[in-house]
Amino acid sequence: xxxxxxxxxxxxxxxxxxxxxxxxxxxxxxxxxxxxxxxxxxxxxxxxxxxxxxxxxxxxxxxxxxxxxxxxxxxxxxxxxxxxxxxxxxxxxxxxxxxxxxxxxxxxxxxxxxxxxxxxxxxxxxxxxxxxxxxxxxxxxxxxxxxxxxxxxxxxxxxxxxxxxxxxxxxxx
Amino acid sequence: xxxxxxxxxxxxxxxxxxxxxxxxxxxxxxxxxxxxxxxxxxxxxxxxxxxxxxxxxxxxxxxxxxxxxxxxxxxxxxxxxxxxxxxxxxxxxxxxxxxxxxxxxxxxxxxxxxxxxxxxxxxxxxxxxxxxxxxxxxxxxxxxxxxxxxxxxxxxxxxxxxxxxxxxxxxxx
DNA sequence: CATCATCGTTCCGTAAACGGAACAGTCGGG
DNA sequence: CCCGACTGTTCCGTTTACGGAACGATGATG
Numbered sequence: 001x002x003x004x005x006x007x008x009x010x011x012x013x014x015x016x017x018x019x020x021x022x023x024x025x026x027x028x029x030x031x032x033x034x035x036x037x038x039x040x041x042x043x044x045x046x047x048x049x050x051x052x053x054x055x056x057x058x059x060x061x062x063x064x065x066x067x068x069x070x071x072x073x074x075x076x077x078x079x080x081x082x083x084x085x086x087x088x089x090x091x092x093x094x095x096x097x098x099x100x101x102x103x104x105x106x107x108x109x110x111x112x113x114x115x116x117x118x119x120x121x122x123x124x125x126x127x128x129x130x131x132x133x134x135x136x137x138x139x140x141x142x143x144x145x146x147x148x149x150x151x152x153x154x155x156x157x158x159x160x161x162x163x164x165x166x167x168x169x170x171x172x173x
Numbered sequence: 174x175x176x177x178x179x180x181x182x183x184x185x186x187x188x189x190x191x192x193x194x195x196x197x198x199x200x201x202x203x204x205x206x207x208x209x210x211x212x213x214x215x216x217x218x219x220x221x222x223x224x225x226x227x228x229x230x231x232x233x234x235x236x237x238x239x240x241x242x243x244x245x246x247x248x249x250x251x252x253x254x255x256x257x258x259x260x261x262x263x264x265x266x267x268x269x270x271x272x273x274x275x276x277x278x279x280x281x282x283x284x285x286x287x288x289x290x291x292x293x294x295x296x297x298x299x300x301x302x303x304x305x306x307x308x309x310x311x312x313x314x315x316x317x318x319x320x321x322x323x324x325x326x327x328x329x330x331x332x333x334x335x336x337x338x339x340x341x342x343x344x345x346x
Numbered sequence: 347c348a349t350c351a352t353c354g355t356t357c358c359g360t361a362a363a364c365g366g367a368a369c370a371g372t373c374g375g376g
Numbered sequence: 377c378c379c380g381a382c383t384g385t386t387c388c389g390t391t392t393a394c395g396g397a398a399c400g401a402t403g404a405t406g
Contacts, residue, residue, distance in 0.1 A: 003220060021384055031365035036385060043363060046393080047176060048217045062235045096271075096338055119316055121292050121340050143292055145316060165269055167294050167338060194354055204395035209355060216393060219363080 004041030006050075009064040011039040013057045028056040078107035079154050081166060093170045101127060101162040106155040108132060112148045115171040120144040125162035129154045177214030179223075182237040184212040186230045201229040251280035252327050254339060266343045274300060274335040279328040281305060285321045288344040293317045298335035302327045 014024050025035040030052055037043035038053065054061050081097040099120070101107075120129060121143045130136040130146040132153045138144045146152065148168075156162045187197050198208040203225055210216035211226065227234050254270040272293070274280075293302060295311045303309040303319040305326045311317045319325065321341075329335045 006220070020382080022382080025365095029365095031363095032384075033366080033386075034364060037363080040385090044219045044221045046217045046219055046363065047179070047223065049364080050220065061238050065234050065238065094338075096269075098269075119294050143316065143318060165267075165338075165340060193352075195352070198395095202395095204393095205354075206356075206358095206396080207394060210393080213355090219393065222394080 002041070003044060006045075006064050007039045007041040010053060010057070013059060013064070014039075017057065024053065024056060028052040076107045076109070076154075078102045078105035078156075079109075095168040095170075097166040097168070099162075099164045099166040101125070101129075101154050101156050101164070103156040103159045103161055106153055108151060108153050109148075111150050111152075112168075113170065114149045116148050117169045118144075118146055118148045118152070119167040119169070120164050122162060122164045125160040126157035127154070127162045127164060128157050175214070176217060179218075179237050180212045180214040183208075183226060183230070186232060186237070187212075190230065197226065197229060201225040249280045249282070249327075251275050251278040251329075252282075268341040268343075270339040270341070272335075272337045272339040274298070274302075274327050274329050274337070276329040276332045276334055279326055281324060281326050282321075284323050284325075285341075286343065287322045289321050290342045291317075291319055291321045291325070292340040292342070293337050295335060295337045298333040299330035300327070300335045300337060301330050 014021070019027075021035055021039070022032055025032040028035070030049055034043065034045075034049060035053065038045050038049065050064070051061060054064055079099060079101050081099045083095060083097055103125075120127065120138070122138045122140050124140050126137065126139045127142075127144065128135050128137045129144055130152055131148075132151045135153055135155075136144045136146065137157060187194070192200075194208055194212070195205055198205040201208070203222055207216065207218075207222060208226065211218050211222065223237070224234060227237055252272060252274050254272045256268060256270055276298075293300065293311070294316045295313050297313050299310065299312045300315075300317065301308050301310045302317060303325055304321075305324045308326055308328075309317045309319065310330060
């Protein structure tokens with residue numbers, strides 16, 4: 001955990017809001033020296049200090065402590081997916097992703113293990129996805145499901161980026 | 174942010190692993206006094222200290238800084254839902270929840286605004302949910318969808334707790 | 347019972363994070 | 377130009393979190 005990274009995030013958040021270091025320090029009730037050192041990563045801040053600052057910025061502590069993308073992120077040619085949650089059950093393991101599909105490109109993904117299914121709920125845009133030889137289409141608000149033990153594809157319909165949630169279900173072997 | 178809460182989580186995580194305060198302090202390279210004070214909430218730990226301890230426990234910093242359920246949590250008679258993500262689009266707003274339904278109780282929820290739809294994907298257990306007068310049923314791996322502008326219900330089928338993801342779609346009025 | 351190990355807490359000197367003040371640099375107005 | 381208001385950084389005395397050692401309590405062993 002690099003304190004310099006935390007510092008950069010704090011500074012970025014502050015500058016997004018267009019407020020000065022002096023102002024934020026005063027609002028958060030910390031010394032300017034403290035905030036300056038924190039943003040530079042030259043100090044090793046106390047929880048209390050970090051809390052005061054992030055609270056004033058209106059973000060949770062985790063916003064500066066974790067990567068902007070909370071989970072591991074998978075980048076493909078068209079698809080960017082970040083893992084939101086993993087759920088393990090006696091019968092299967094589920095992985096819940098937030099997914100974005102860039103327009104104009106079709107991404108082909110190889111087959112998963114037998115029995116793996118994908119559920120997609122579209123937030124925005126129109127998604128065309130599913131088995132490569134018989135893809136399905138869903139508009140915003142729609143839902144797709146397919147068994148992904150065959151090669152499958154993802155693409156947008158139209159120029160709009162697609163936002164969706166993707167649920168991968170891996171049956172216990 | 175209550176340092177006592179952080180302390181309790183650290184202590185809980187340590188005791189889950191069955192290791193002593195002395196041992197964890199040695200492994201994490203911090204003083205026993207430091208760890209003792211941290212667990213009691215009588216100290217105001219430094220990021221470095223907290224990082225050393227949580228890393229040794231094998232959990233991310235956020236595990237002790239945020240609620241066990243990361244987002245705002247809604248508790249009902251049978252349903253506990255925690256907000257994972259909010260997505261706002263030009264057409265609609267989506268809220269993605271992780272949901273648990275306790276067995277043996279049926280929860281009735283009042284109607285939402287017109288056009289609001291719910292998508293549920295079941296992780297574990299068997300869920301019976303939907304419009305109160307015509308609920309639907311889905312086993313683990315299944316998916317339900319209904320328009321929730323009428324009163325609707327949630328209940329498990331059988332004695333097993335249901336785990337699921339719930340997506341609420343609010344069309345822009 | 348005596349002994350030893352380990353438990354978690356408390357004491358204490360040191361190192362460092364803290365807030366306030368002083369500092370140089372920059373912009374805008376009279 | 378000069379001045380005031382502001383920016384962010386640096387200096388400094390005070391506060392406090394730090395690790396190590398000492399402590400009493402507990403449990404296992406001979």
